[in-house]
Amino acid sequence: MYRYDEFDNEMVSARVAQFRDQVERRLSGELTEDQFKPLRLMNGVYLQLHAYMLRVAIPYGTLSSRQMRMLAHIARKYDRGYGHFTTRQNIQYNWVALERIPDLLEEIASVEMHAIQTSGNCIRNVTADQYAGAIDEEIEDPRIISEIIRQWSSFHPEFSFLPRKFKIAVTGHKNDRAAIKLHDIGIVITRNGEGEVGYEVHVGGGQGRTPFIAKKMTDFVPRNKLLAYLEAVMRVYNMLGRRDNSYKARIKILVHETGADEMRRLIEAEFAKIDASNMLTLPDKEAQRIMAYFAPPAYETALATSDILQAAQSANKDFTHWCATNVVSHSQTGYAIVNISLKPIGGIPGDATDTQMEAIADCAATYSHDEIRVTHEQNLVLPHVRLDDVKAVYDALVPHDLATPNLGLISDSIACPGLDYCNLANARSIPLAQDISTRFADLHRQHDIGELKIKISGCINACGHHHVGHIGILGVDKKGTEFYQITLGGAADENASLGDITGPAFTEDKVVDAIENLVDTYMNIRTSADERFIDTYRRVGMPPFKERLYAD
Amino acid sequence: MAQHASKHAAFQALTANRLLDGEVVYFTESGTWVEDFAAALVVESAKAQDLLTRATSGDYEAHIIEPYLFEVADGVPVSVREIIRAKGPTIHSHFTKPFSDKSV
Structure with a gap:
């Protein structure tokens, strides 16, 4: 894992001291709320x-057990005993008092964490594939370039006041688990004909009220030129992005209105200028220095199969189901990637208590080379677990309700905080996720249904990624009452697509029935158990689903 | 964000968040800000702007942020949003706030 150097430490400490002073001045009345609001937002503090x-911030979703323990401590000392893992692989605390936040920030700084650039019109936390450095057939660990981007983008003076917020995601694998095509910039690590590692860059993706799939701007940028290329993208956006209308200020609108070809030409022209200056050419020595932080852990030599694991599976059906759903092959022989579902049946997606966080930290320290990952689907991952230890991990997770075998199934939904917390929301998201999870509580039924990604947003800002849910649900407000609009056919993976609206919205008491109708329709018309919901939708389209949904 | 009060609202009350901790508070007849909705001053809509002006001047405003008016009918907030603000999140029963409507 990356460790802070002297510059990181100095930067974070200085920011904590600065914010402490700003909070004191606000509380004393020296600063008005209008003056203070942009300052608190720059430090990740919202009013809900x-x-x-x-x-x-949890850079590229990677945590050590020490950091996870600190997050648990923060939940207990400054909040109400829990935290909420988000779709940007961050964590949010919902009940912090303003006057205590400087102390909180000082505590997390002691484990190399901060809240800088988790809000505001700047480059936000860079997200990456949660299986980075652990999954087979990966071209390169995406955290290496993500860390380089983090360093380049932190406090970048030219990009601290962009037209709107800006999000970057990176994958090093052909299977996109980072939703790169729904980001302002999505990066796919690739190789050119000579076998050199470089980057395919997509620009202009995003969700919100005007969703777009990103357009590919280039097939290959060499490693040492990527920052120059990103700087060119940012510079074009900063110059031409709209500042007169916040709804049209994201780069996706600029790409759409300018056209992909013209956007590409503008970026290339800017890139040529920056490249000629040679100022942003990444020195190989620096790339190697960062790369060393992400070197594989000291794996033990192990067999491809484990007698211990097989014996445990023979003896315990629940464990076998959990392995089939939540455990993934590792690139290292004798190891596995273990997914920890934060979606217990009827639970709140993404929430973890202080006790759960500590249990996970213990597992990571004992069984996963001290590493934990946060996924954009609001789950956690132990990336490097010996096959011999998988049962021990399961046994440690079960008492904490952390071993639900539902990864990728209907109860593994994404849900934004919604109207239970959020100042922008029109409707609640979490209770709906809980109701759907409870309706489909039977895990055999869930497994029979197969992969089905439900994503729920409480407003059009789409923090719950409803546009790219196989089934998406959008909460809308009608005269102060909650309604829910349903979309079908969205996907956030390498075959990204945006969902289609089924028709009129449903009232709160009808929406779970509507979801069940959609699932029943799918089960009736799928060609086999191997045809996923999204495959069926792509084969037959909207009509059979719509017919059933609005039959009455 | 949902509208707080429709133009047809007959009655309105004034709410804000407390500066120190963000807690939901309501403006009372005696000019204080309190956590309990039951103590909120509810006025006819014709007088609501005067209430906002009074509450956001001088000392009244010092310890609160983002005050606004919202619609009240039959002694309770009209919108789901304001009901949730008054009662607390619907997803953690142990975080539910004591709530009594103003008609009781």
Whole structure:
């Protein structure tokens, strides 16, 4: 894992001291709320419905057990005993008091964490494939370039006041688990004909009220030129992005209105200028230095199969189901990737208590080379577990309700905080996720249904990624009452697509029935158990689903 | 964000968040800000702007942020949003706030 150097430490400490002073000046009345609001937002502090919310950055979703323990401590000492893992692989605390936030920030700085650039019109936390450095057939660990991008983008003076917020995601694998095509910039690590590692760059993806799939701008940028290329993209956006209308200020609108070809030409022209200056050419020595932080852990030599694992599976059906759903092959012989579902049946997607966080930290320290990952689907991962230890991990997770075998199934939904917390929301998201999870509580039924990604947003800002849910649900407000609009056919993976609206929205008491109708329709018309919901939808389209949904 | 009050609202009350901790508070007849909705001053819509002006001047405003008016009918907030603000999140029963409507 990356460790802070002297510059990181100095930068974070200085920011904590600065924010402490700003909070004191606000509380004393020296600063008005209008003056203070942009300052608190630059430090990840929002005002929600009931309290302040603090968003803490987890760069590319990687945590050590020490950091996870600190997150648990923060939940217990400064919040109400839990935290909420988000779709940007961050964590949010929903009940922090403003006057205590400087102390909180000082505590997380001691484990190399901060809340800088988790809000505001700047480059946000870079996200990456949660299986980075652990999955087979990966071209390169995406955290290497993500860390380089983090360093380049942190406090970048030219890009601290962009037209709108800016999000970057990176994958090093052909299977996209980072939703790169739904980001302002999506990066796919690739190789050219000579076998050199470089980057395919997509620009202009995003969700919100005007969703777009990103357009590919280039097939290959060499490693040492990527920052120059990104700087060119940012410079074009900063110059031409709209500042007169916040709804049209994201780069996706610029790409759409300018056209992909013209956008590509503008970026290439800017890139040529920056490249000629040679100022942003990444020195190989620096790339190697960062790469060393992400070197594979000291794996033990092990067999491809484990007698211990096989014996445990023979003796315990629940464990076998969990292995089949939540455990993934590792690139290292004798190891596995273990997914920890934060979606217990009827639970709140992405929430973890202080006790759960500590249990996961213990597992990571004992069984996963001290590493934990956060996924954009609001789950956690132990990336490097010996096959011999998988049962021990399961046994440690079960008492904490962390071993639900539902990864990728209907109860593994994404849900934004919604109207239970969020100042922008029109409707609640979490209770709906809980109701759907409870309706489909039978895990055999869930497994029979197969992969089905439900994503729920409480407003058109789409923090719950509803546009790219196989089934998407959008909460809307009609005269102060909650309604829910349904979309079908969205996907966030390498075959990214945006969902289609089924028709009129449903009232709160009808929406779970509507979801069940959609699932029943799918089960009736799928060609085999191997045809996923999204495959069936792509084969037959909207008509049979719509017919059933609005039959009455 | 949902509208807080429709133009047809007959009655309105004034709410804000407390500066120190963000807690939901309501403006009372005696000019204080309190957590309990039951103590909120509810006025006819014709007088609502005067209430906002009074509450956001001088000392009244010092310890609160983002005050706004919202619609009240039959002694309770009209919108789901304001009901949730008054009662707390619907997903953690142990975080539910004591709530009584103003008609009781």
